[in-house]
Amino acid sequence: MSGNHTFTIIKPCAVKSGYIGAILADIQKGGFEISAMKYVQMTQAQAEAFYSVHKERPFYGELVQFMISGPVVVAILKHGNAVEEYRKLIGATNPAQAAEGTIRKKYAKGVQENAVHGSDSDENAAVESNFFFSQCERF
Numbered sequence: 227m228s229g230n231h232t233f234t235i236i237k238p239c240a241v242k243s244g245y246i247g248a249i250l251a252d253i254q255k256g257g258f259e260i261s262a263m264k265y266v267q268m269t270q271a272q273a274e275a276f277y278s279v280h281k282e283r284p285f286y287g288e289l290v291q292f293m294i295s296g297p298v299v300v301a302i303l304k305h306g307n308a309v310e311e312y313r314k315l316i317g318a319t320n321p322a323q324a325a326e327g328t329i330r331k332k333y334a335k336g337v338q339e340n341a342v343h344g345s346d347s348d349e350n351a352a353v354e355s356n357f358f359f360s361q362c363e364r365f
């Protein structure tokens with residue numbers, strides 16, 4: 227059974243480019259409901275913890291610096307089979323490989339500055355949602 231929630235971040239590159247509204251519109255057109263949302267700037271310690279699964283990857287340090295380079299929008303999204311459906315809506319990690327019409331194809335600048343985050347499993351969706359939101363901040 228697949229879960230009904232996933233977690234997303236509108237990354238600093240997309241916020242700076244003025245794409246918050248367009249990305250939220252695509253998310254809602256895709257049939258996702260917003261269960262929780264806020265506008266935050268992560269500290270370095272928070273970004274390191276959030277991306278700790280990527281600690282050993284060569285781009286980890288740069289990724290953390292990028293993710294704290296400005297404010298982001300974090301949200302919990304509701305949809306049937308949410309994790310998989312949202313990964314389809316956002317497209318491949320590298321926008322050069324992302325399908326036409328996907329959020330990353332439309333709004334990403336590159337493989338790092340790729341506009342949005344989307345959870346890769348139900349388990350991580352829960353961990354990531356709990357990282358940013360308390361019980362009374364989700365509906």
Ligand code: ADP
Nearest residue numbers: 280285289318319337338339340342343344346
């Ligand atoms: P995804 O976000 O599609 O799940 P990953 O979990 O593999 O991708 O990577 C996490 C994030 O790290 C990516 O969204 C991107 O911002 C960054 N990233 C991934 N691969 C690279 C790379 N080769 N060079 C620089 N940054 C990368």
Ligand code: MG
Nearest residue numbers: 343344345346
């Ligand atoms: Mg990932």
